[in-house]
Amino acid sequence: MPHVITQACCGDASCVYACPVNCIHPTPDEPGFGTAEMLYVDPSSCVDCGACVSACPVGAILPGHRLPENADRFVDVNAGHYGLSEDETGAPGARFPVEQHRRLPLAPIRKPKAIRGGPGRVDVAIIGSGPSSMYAADELLKQPRVHVTVYERLSTPFGLARFGVAPDHQSTRRVIDLFDDIARHPNIDIMLNTDVGEDISLDAVRARHHAVLWAGGAPTDRALPVPGVDLPGVRSATQLVGWYNAHPDFLAPEPNLSTDRVIVIGNGNVALDVARILTAEPDGLEATDISRDALTALRASTVREVVVAGRRGPEHAAFTLPELIGLADGTARVWVDPAELDRWPTPDHPDPTAAAKVALLHEISQRRRPEEPFIRLTFGRTPIEIVGDDRARGVRFRLTGSDAEETIDTGLVLTSIGYRGVRVPGLPFDETTGTVAHRAGRVVDGGDPIPGVYVTGWIKRGPSGFIGTNKTDSGETVASLLADAEAGLLPIPR
Template structure:
């Protein structure tokens, strides 16, 4: 069933940009966007991916199958915005809207197209979905962790459960004919690019941008200095960050950078632990947060309010859940930026952000509960402290002035960066694998999708169109005979993985981990995650073993 918009929206357009098939209108570049009372989803074009749900800041979008009786008229209202057309036609013949890109057509006559996908986050799963729309295609997904789905599992804040609903779509993709998981297998460690090419026509890397951009100032590296993304991994139960030393024994934390991740961290650090206890936050993080002494998180940005990096939906969501304040001087900056704005469509979102900021309270007010303070025009100069961080000194951007903020922990949140992939070229300046629309430059039968392809930009849903473009290139190369057929027999891959990585986990193992985590939630939490690899492996080992008949059928399907 398609998704439906069920109320007047904030008109920030985030759902439009998140939609991978351009089915939400009017968009910001179309007539009527500025004056429309709401936006409308085209039921003929909607692919039910749910990307718009996570992008909507006011909870206005839901699947048609989940509407209340009072909301049912919105089904007709959404559909009525679009002109009548023949069944199956996604856009009217005279439409000036961007067309929906058709799925690539794999030409038969050769051996089944077999693709290895390295990584299991959104870009990887969307690429698998796009490939498996075709008959007689095989997709093997390799993930170095025992659990799949990348940043959806380990990077989305625990109090954003709607964003994580996209994993239901990913679970459906894993049930498609031709899909196989090889979890707890690291390409570059247990298998090489050439190993994969012996068993596949092509290898598609969707490994994200796992590194943080580092702040090069004196004092970084002292105890009490970390990155926001490490902290996100810590409270999400990522096994690499379970033992992260998190300093919550002083009243203030400073986050450098004001993107969405910075807002997520600030919100979690100031949230009521009893509310977090109903999420999938890691047990170790919840225990530490219950004993936290943090009363204020300062989010410091180099530039002014008009240049805020966070999105409007995240700002609206933050102000709905937390006490957010500005210094009096920053309130003046907001008013100055508002006065300087033009009236063009490019200024619309900026004005909407500034309007929200202008209504925030003042930091002069008494501190009655943990709060978040947005601070502007502060350029980091050095971390203050001897044995550990005690605070940070800033210069006031564009002036000779300076300012010190005392804090027990300083976190940087200034972006992600791709990591070089073994056997592939790498653009160190851009932090991506050089490519032309997803086709890797100078590497045989290699493709990229997601952040390692385009850099760390966009929503979760952005990865669908990104993966689609890459798959178009891959299928075209296959159809043109550019991709060599695998030299090894299909069954040989499983034997190779078993020999190189006996602890590899298959789809049944992941389902066992998933079921065990949900059961550990005891109906109170969505799940209680395993946060170390041995526990994950033990849960996976409890998966029922396939019968001889099931193994034979699986071999035939491969």
Template sequence: MPHIITQSCCSDGSCVYACPVNCIHPSPDEPEFASAEMLYVDPDACVDCGACVSACPVGAIVPDSKLVPEQLPFIPLNRAYYPDRHGQKVPPTSKLAPVPPAPEIQRGGMPLTVAIVGSGPAAMYAADELLTQHGVRVNVFEKLPTPYGLVRAGVAPDHPHTKKVTKLFDTIANEAGFTFYLNVEVGKHVSHAELLQHHHAVLYAVGAPHDRRLDIDGMDNVGVHTATELVAWYNGHPDFVDLPVDLSCERVVLVGNGNVAMDVARILTADADELARTDIADHALAVLRESKVREVIVAARRGPADSAFTLPELIGLTAHRSVVLDEYAQGLVREDLAGEHDELTRNKLDILATLSDADGDERRIRLAYRLTPKRVVGDGRVQAVEFVRTGTEETHRFEAGLLATSIGYHGRAVPDLPFDEKAGVVPNDDGRVTDCPGTYVAGWIKRGPTGFIGTNKSCAQHTVHQLVEDFNSGALADPAHRHRSELQRLARERQPQLVDLAGWHAIDAAEIARGAGVRPRDKFTRIAPMLAVAATAPRPTWRDRLREAITV
């Protein structure tokens, strides 16, 4: 029986290279990989060896015999990606997916040393690629005491499988040559110029932390948030613990219908007892237990065929939540189904066509289409949101007590680097930052907010290849300060509360212990408790310090 890739697929691509018969596509060398919503197993070519299961960092691949009911739609979804062979098995092939070669260091002398700013997926994948070479040193700087970026603070708490990728990141962080500088902010505690004095190169993988803003009247009312703020709030990001989220209203309006909007809608309508078994932040869980929200309207400017959410997200959402369409939206779905669309869009429309406008006591998510935001109504606090029917002057008003916008992300300028304000990225040529020798970018700050967790792997690999090529050519000068002890001394002088790998391990272990086996972890959401726990971690002995002092 073949294996099936399910909703939590992160497009890491590790399964592609593990497969001995090359039956998982699109592979990273294929053009479709950059835009694919997930990867697919060819059921006629799969030999059921299970190699992909071990390779998958998020547990997304399971035998078809072990699928739970809500995962069954992924069987035809996997098959639909491949041509109909009328039940004929595909002969096993010895042609494997081409594995991209590791960047080979050919320059002698001082080993390559690289500073990576940020600790999310792009940063960790870049570190992994660099550390394939013997002697390379990678120092990762993160402004929070906890690493892994949006995997920790952005993935929805009810998607625990996706968070399993942190096990891979933990493995990378424990590699020889890797050092964490957590709770150290570049631009505040150390400058870009100082990093270059201690490294051959600096690679920024800082993501796109800002939201695109909705420019309509009334956005200054209390009760207006961005979806990103809400995600950070319920995931326990220290900067958003005190976000004033008021769920005493019966209706919430979300503008935008991408996966992040769907995550927020799902959490706001979830059973609090179910969420209590996840790693959701305690303060958010307390508010959700008292929530009066009965309906979340997810409003999109365009029609159903242009829905921004992915097909796997829609399958998962409709399997677990009451999702409804009003009569107008149902008519739009029928209109779109009559047109010509690719297989992916048609599959989305087929699922949308099964949704009704059922009423009842159950909390529901209502998908609404062709609505362009006009203004927020309120006298200091949100009371309603007005839309116009896209392309017309017809006005629609929804009474609501909270509005959240989810219309895309935007990068933030990095100190001492050029910045393209319109695109929200650091200008670069294949990862090399324009007019900044020795400086590189990977992830969303390089290419914009596109792709999934695993998409950052190929992005980071490409940047690292450019970096190593420059190192080999002599374009990267040896740093003025060569001993790692010099960097550690500088960082600790500037930030005495620096958290190292041992400190992170202490925080990690404490959070898991706080979960008491009922929850994956009970997160610390304030900096002070994190630092207090990190301070209990074993400190390096004098022998360790001596070894570091004499190691170049």
């Protein structure tokens, strides 16, 4: 039975390079890689060698015969990507004849090129220690002449891999083991508790290194532009995530969980994360590394329903299919009111992922309403006001496609409408996108590259993508940096 990629996929493409028969797609060089919600094994080509299993940092790939029951759906999700029918996905024990392999062009494996020109030793500073930083360091450290110093403002490294990923996604957290391995390389130093801009200036860091690579992420949330958003009882998902993950910036104040209903505005994967944690059985979180204060507060919570409010229709839901499958088939209690979906016509959708999301939402809507507390997914609700005098008491929505309005009562509103980068003193910043201006990772000012200054990760491309997306992103930046080193374009440290 062929191997199957499951919901824990974070898209770093390590499996692509490990697979000897090139049956995992899209590869980073194929169209669609940047927008794919996960990678997929072609079951008609997989020879069951298992090489991808050990390459995967988050344990997302399993042999088909060892799939847990709640991952069954992924057999079809993987095969569906290749247009294979259910029959062709293979019953247990079925084998796929090797001659049927559709040999697509082999994914080019980027071999690290040794730098020949430039300075003898190349000192690179990376600001931030999140996924984009660690993938960049990994790539740089393949060069024996490169020494990397990582500056991290917190006392604990690895950014959102540690302080963002939900505590009930322990397999995703395993990527931290990979980052720990990278951090053990003899040519890397990690300076914790060092905020560049506060504890040391960017100019001082630049003066000590041939190159500086900014990988500080997009640390703040986008503001919801509606009246009432500043009322007590309105928090951002960023704050809630930071609180349950014990991020030192977000330990207090505690969110108000003495309310029947929480409304989450936005329906991306972060919205699903917070909804799952707020409705989870606290005993099930006991063994995770959730903050102990948050666990105590969750035990005392009176929340009975978490409404996740998307502004567009179900086929445009921002959450990904793998996360919806995890929600539907895992321990979470999730529900969609059938009347909710009746509002949306369901034409044959040209995008199979959107079609699969809509089909699964219909399946969920046919289930019995779960026990409280549960997650209610709603669609077509654009928030127009947070109502309340002294504190938030409800959200007024306009229903998409009509002039109708609806107010839903609540004692806690969580805005989860995406993250945003903040201006980095000393670097050109695009206020519209919240990113540092760059060309292929070289920071540019007025169109000209600033010698020796680079950028990667969320502050480079904006706050989207999975942990592994940062690997290809950082690969591009490091390629630019190494080309500049070889061409002798890096400034000499003072």
